[in-house]
């Protein structure tokens with residue numbers, strides 16, 4: 001006798017999920033390219049892509065095939081054994097970057113946790129047991145483990161959980177003098193996002209990054225680039241550090257790495273990696289064959305000059321359309337970002353209406369994100385079509401017209 005299951009509704013969220021999110025009132029059930037459909041069959045154009053995750057859109061056929069193929073071969077064995085997809089992916093990531101060694105994990109926070117632990121381990125083992133200070137920036141975001149959220153520059157996310165990891169100093173972003181005022185021989189690392197994503201889509205200036213590099217060299221500290229959001233083609237280069245020419249010592253990436261399959265990586269040089277030995281760090285799922293097979297397929301597609309050039313072209317489409325909207329409504333004080341990490345900052349007059357704009361957009365059939373308290377953020381697929389951009393922007397226009405009354 002078949003048992004009828006009760007319907008799955010948005011209301012169920014309020015009963016069974018830890019109340020740490022406030023998801024939209026509709027429940028998406030299907031995605032294809034840059035389009036998403038909800039339970040009622042309503043269609044949305046996706047300018048969010050998760051949160052900068054779906055770099056190749058939803059259900060890209062090559063990724064689907066990679067996942068299907070691997071799912072029939074080997075799902076998991078743990079790091080007691082290595083596996084071919086992880087080795088292939090690590091080989092390709094090191095070939096494409098400054099790095100020689102890779103640590104795989106499952107989320108951005110875990111990659112950063114590994115990076116911060118490595119920076120401290122390296123400094124305390126190689127130079128001095130007192131070399132533990134980490135310099136980070138106001139409004140930075142590095143994840144939600146207790147170490148990473150404390151290195152993040154928003155105390156509201158780390159307050160209330162008891163004693164925090166110590167010896168972490170925060171200074172204003174893009175302010176080199178502020179860094180000079182706190183850096184010393186006890187500093188093991190400076191941690192920075194080349195473009196602050198969650199903090200409001202704020203790019204670091206090339207001079208700032210060059211200055212951080214110079215200070216790290218001077219004080220024997222490691223420069224850590226958190227490219228969890230900016231990595232994997234998001235800015236029009238495979239990694240954002242390539243724009244500035246400033247090469248980090250450690251780089252973390254996640255979000256788009258698996259095109260929607262959870263996987264992250266920490267990349268570093270051989271001389272730094274050598275400080276770690278068997279047992280100093282680890283994870284059950286990191287380097288999982290399914291995740292690495294999808295990430296390899298994703299990297300193969302993204303690390304291509306034509307695709308990366310296309311990101312810049314799409315950036316222009318977005319900027320042009322946003323400027324047109326702004327000419328009409330004057331609600332953006334600034335439109336900024338790089339590649340397909342774009343933020344439109346609301347003027348103080350409209351800053352309090354960010355939620356309303358995002359909700360109105362959804363009602364018009366468009367998914368967009370917030371960043372910080374007053375920025376509308378766009379992180380679409382890197383291969384979104386011109387038609388989807390135009391249609392999505394028409395929907396944004398309508399949503400803004402609705403909000404402006």
Ligand SMILES: Cc1ncc(COP(=O)(O)O)c(C=O)c1O
Nearest residue numbers: 107108109141142143197228229
């Ligand atoms: C720059 C940056 N670092 C780290 C993280 C944390 O990644 P995850 O949520 O996968 O742990 C994020 C997520 O938004 C991020 O944008």
